[in-house]
Amino acid sequence: MKTTSTSRRDFLKVAATVSGGLWLGFNWQTADANALPLTALDAAGLADAPHNFNSFISIGTDGLITIFSPNPEVGQGIKTAFPMVVADELDADWARVRVEQAPLDTKRFERQAAGGSQSLRHSWTRLRQAGATARQMLVETAAARWNVPASECTTDKAVVFHKASNRKVSYGELATDAAKRPVPTNVTLKTPKQFTIIGKNMPNVDNKEILTGKPIYGIDFYREGMLFAMVQRPPAFGLKLKSVDAAAAKAMPGVTDIVTLKNGVAVVGKNTWAVKKAREKLKVEWEKINPDAPLDSTEGFDRQFKELLDKPGTVRRKDGDPDAAFASAARIIKAEYQCPMLAHSPLEPMNFFAHVRPDGVELVGSTQTPERARNDVAKLLGVAPETVSVNMTRMGGGFGRRLQADFAVEAAEVSSLVKAPVKVIWTREDDMNGGSYRPACRYRFEAALDKDNNLIGYKLRGVGVNVANSTREDNFPAGAVPNLLIDSHDVKSPVTTWAWRAPITNFLAFAEQAFLDEVAAAAGKDPIQFRLDLFAKAKSSPTGAVKYEVDRMEAVTRLVAEKSNWGKNPSVKQGFSVYFSHNSYVAQVAEVVQKNGKPVLQKIHAAADCGVVVSRSGALQQMKGGVVDGLGHALYGKLTLKDGAAEQRNFDAFRLIRMNEVPDVEVYFVENEKDPSGLGEPALPPTGAAVANAMFKATGTRLYNQPFAEQPGSPWKQNM
Template sequence: MQTLSNASRRNFLKVAAAAGGGLFLGFNWFEANAATAVDAATTDLSLAGNVPGAVPGVGFNSYLSINPQGIITIMSPNPEVGQGIKTAFPIVVAEELDVDWKNVIVEQAPLDTKKFERQVAGGSGSIPHSWTRLRKAGATARQMLMEAAAKRWNVPVTECTTGTGFVRHTASNRQLSYGELATEAAQLPVPADVKLKDRKDFKLIGQSVKNVDNAGIITGKPLFGLDFYREGMLFAMLQRPAFGYTLKSFNEAAIKAMPGIVDVLTFDNNVAIVGKSTWQVRKAKEALKIDWTKTDATESTDDHNRIFGELLKSDKATVRRKDGDVDTAFKGAAKVVTAEYQCPFLPHNPMEPMNFFAHVRPDGAELVGPTQTPELARNEAAKLLGLSPDKVTVQLTRMGGGFGRRLKADYAIEAVQVSKRVNAPVKVIWTREDDMTGGSYRPAVRYRFEAALDAQGNMIGYKLRGASINAGSSTREDNFPAGAVDNLLIDSIDHKSAITTGPWRAPITNFLAFAEQSFLDEVAQAAGKDPVQFRLDLLDKAKTKPAGAVKYDIDRMKAVINMAVEKSGWGTKKGADGRPVSQGFSVYFSHRSYVAQVGEVVMQKDKPVVQKVVAVADCGIVINQSGSRQQVTGCIVDGIGHAMYGNMTFKDGIPEQSNFSNYRMIRLNEIPDVEVHFVDNGFDPTGLGEPSLPPAGAAVANAIFKATGKRVRNQPFIEDAALKSVL
């Protein structure tokens, strides 16, 4: 390790003579990072990260190995989609192992359902599921290392301590490195029970740690699916039908005759072009002339607006929750507030379009690529090929975004189908247009809310109906304010469409939260109450006199509200000109976490501009301050951007937006300052990759109302009739 350390010091500052006689100063910005393996495809617990000169290590468990040189390799089994899990998982293991982070190498583990559980990136569930497992993995190895040292020194293990990769015996002033103990420690019986660290003793968890892939990303290392290359592989692109269309015919002979084209296939209404290079395949795809047959299943956005109206009036909705006597409450109300909120279809638009590599052989198949659900890809491939799942391997690459789109395995199975048909290794690549027009989308929804107030402005009745297109259930019946209103009715009704939909970052709640939290502001205004206090009063009611089940933690929700009020200067903040800042509030519970946000809007040239968002999150113990703050910030930017600008429309089943030239995304100059705070309560970690997105839209919408007096009820905001005059 001394050699590596010296090399690192030399890399930190390099001084060299430039050709002109001056000095060239070079800095290594990645010194604080754990190292990363060069070639993820060779991942194996017996390897020490492919470090030059390193010898194979010994595996203590599925998560880590240590070699005699003291190099510690920690496996990160879950897919890395940009949420920082490839850094966070090893941090937890390294903390309990009590090792210096600089001596850790992180490798992406392949799919292995025997060694690992839940190798999935979705639902913000990776850390909650693996928190204790990861800690035990590190603590178990640490205990075995101490036992090996105690045995060598012939002292009680209780007299041994650890720190920065060494076992120490203070009484005799002796110490041994983990590398010196690794071989004999790994041969000891695995302890059934190990003691985990007290939180007060954490040295790594809760600090800011740079992402382990930073250096590779910035220097262009091949980390992503699109980077993957195998000598001799072919490339394929597919033309998929619009929604509600079937393939009739196409100019097959002309396409096959084009340069570099190896084959042209049809399956599942798709036309697949296979060739020797991406460019040749792309040019052939552009030359396709396809005759499609239109079916009765095609729909347009105008049809959806009509369908929403019918669904909201329908008597066939499914009741999700009913408390008290709703009809009586509304009949006796002093005031009734009614509003409808609507959200459109949205594409996922990850920076890296869908792609996957497959090599199907008679005895098995190899899959490599970016997937949030590698086990699903393996199982679907095995089913298609008639193989046992253990005959299909899946190697994970880093993903350039996913946001739920890569929970599906359709693009991986396309690669499997093409590889099988052409009997060669194949990489399927989607273009940006394919990615945006080929599905799957966030479902479109319209919500109708009704609230009944008594003479004192108390909400005594609440009704919510979700009318959706391909969402299934578009409501969350146990979310706040459920449990805080004596008389409550929540139901939903869904329309089945040929337009394919799927999970979109923070499924359902990504648009439900905007509607719910905006409507609560409307009710608070009608009641003549401060919107924050209105929510706090409802939470007090849920705690002292709950109406039915309360499935959220009232105290944790109140804690994020109160901190957000404090940190944002709610109701008292003034701008540089001395005028009050227009603030909007929102709070939401999803994916086991609580997030409150205050949006700040200022008027510039008579137009509302989102200036700042103050966010307070309760996600339990924060593992990596750096990664966690980036997650909250990213969620808020994503939430605001899509609420204000995102819109996917259809004409006769054909998407009307196909690239960023006609699909509006938030721009750099429109991103507000985001101030992030965490509640430090010591609870086990909960989700963070999604919970900060749902409340973002409402925080901004409520601030816009404060600034303009215009209530926005439709996404995207820029197309809402109430705001067109001021945006």
């Protein structure tokens, strides 16, 4: 399977050179996939396709099948999963399928973004419908050629068969005639039991390019004649540019220009090294945006968090009478949990190419939200968004950072000032100090038990930096507790915070699930049975809305308990966690054993219900990657601020998990026929609690704050 990067114009040129063949366009903007309007076009007519057709399946006379894919590839495997869905319904020969990356086209595509683990969930039925429609047209064409009923024909690997007469014909041979047939308005989709490609292990379509170093990432992009730029940004949040002396920098070899931006200074030149060395020669003065306000620091946030947790916040959900429940409780359990800011730290630092011309603007690079990049650039330059084109490259990581567009806007601003094509590149230090961080948060939990150790009351108060709501008030155990109160506070700051992989839940899940374990222990109940009892209450006698599927949450809980032999080996200390996020359910059991007198995290079992698994090998890697990412940041992740500046500027200070610290990870999937849901993020949130709960069983020490390595009694402390 081959993949290439091309523009839509190039794609149409290729189409026009194909002799005959079937081109099937389908409308990605249709909300009801069952009413999906489809039109068959021959190659000669493709360039004149109706404007409401904006993505195309092609079947060439040579049998090559192509899908023009709109979603950004950030490592989640969507360029593999999308064509797998189409190819399965089409009964294609997988070896003859390829996918082309689409540029931004808001008239033809819907939701051209990579975020929230929603790409496949959003496109699942549309892709199936398109593949099944093309298959039916090919079958009808073959049946007419043979003068037999279409119902007697079957398909396999891009070939139509009529077994009764022992005849067969390839899709490529049928494609031109099929293009002339009317498009069926109703087609039958396969049942999951009929899938032949979906659910199988398939290598990522970009594997060869990745392993052989082909230029497929944004940082690889090069255009003959382009310039390179690096920007000197404020060294701390809350500062603005006061003055700049660029004389020494301008005299450096390879420098072509130095321009002042809205809040920074860009050094432009012939190569990255030249502009990096010249930037070091800049003499820049900065001043406070608010002269009377101190620059924010981690210590200052901590003080505000503690103060606000003692004050009622904005109520997010209230069920029953929490005050009465706590007043009558036989026992009350309280705990607080806190997490620091985190940098996204993708392997590929921020970069983007821009060419601002009188007739339009061209943008090329790694972005999770190409439409945002286009609109923000258009606003900056005062031009119509339609004059801005965005071509997407593969991303070397994003984790939410590339949902923003500041780096694209920066490139466009520099290009507009120097009147030339420019590529802006950030260093790792730029990325760490000028990023948009996972917001620091603090939570207070309270639980009320009656005399029979039943959970009768539950309170959660959250506070975070630039987080309007630091809770997920409708997540479990909401609905399973008769009296519940959840509220929150927001601390405003000039420090930029943003979505970080599995926003909010990346830490909240740890706090919630660690607290529920502590409550289960106080009630004298097994942690898993304690949750199963709550699930039963949410089903039989729910309080308020239950916005998660209890049966699915229970299913992953029972699956991971079975696979991990929960509680059956006294020498293995186990910790449990279960969480619902991004429409998927993940339960985990972490295992700690004693080695040389020390507790060692040996294994993590992870069970997921994400509906139909499309690319099994891809799903497996998403699960394992999420677990390892969640573990590493729970153990070591920390970014602190002093006087508005990050104290960790590179990986020597921003500690990541190391390969020898990664435990064995076993993954299991609940097999069902539900539509696919998210998987890029859901495996991360439950990990911290499963590990912390297991470590408590092994050491008797509960972990309340992250990173774990900084907590007293932590077995990872010496590794920080």
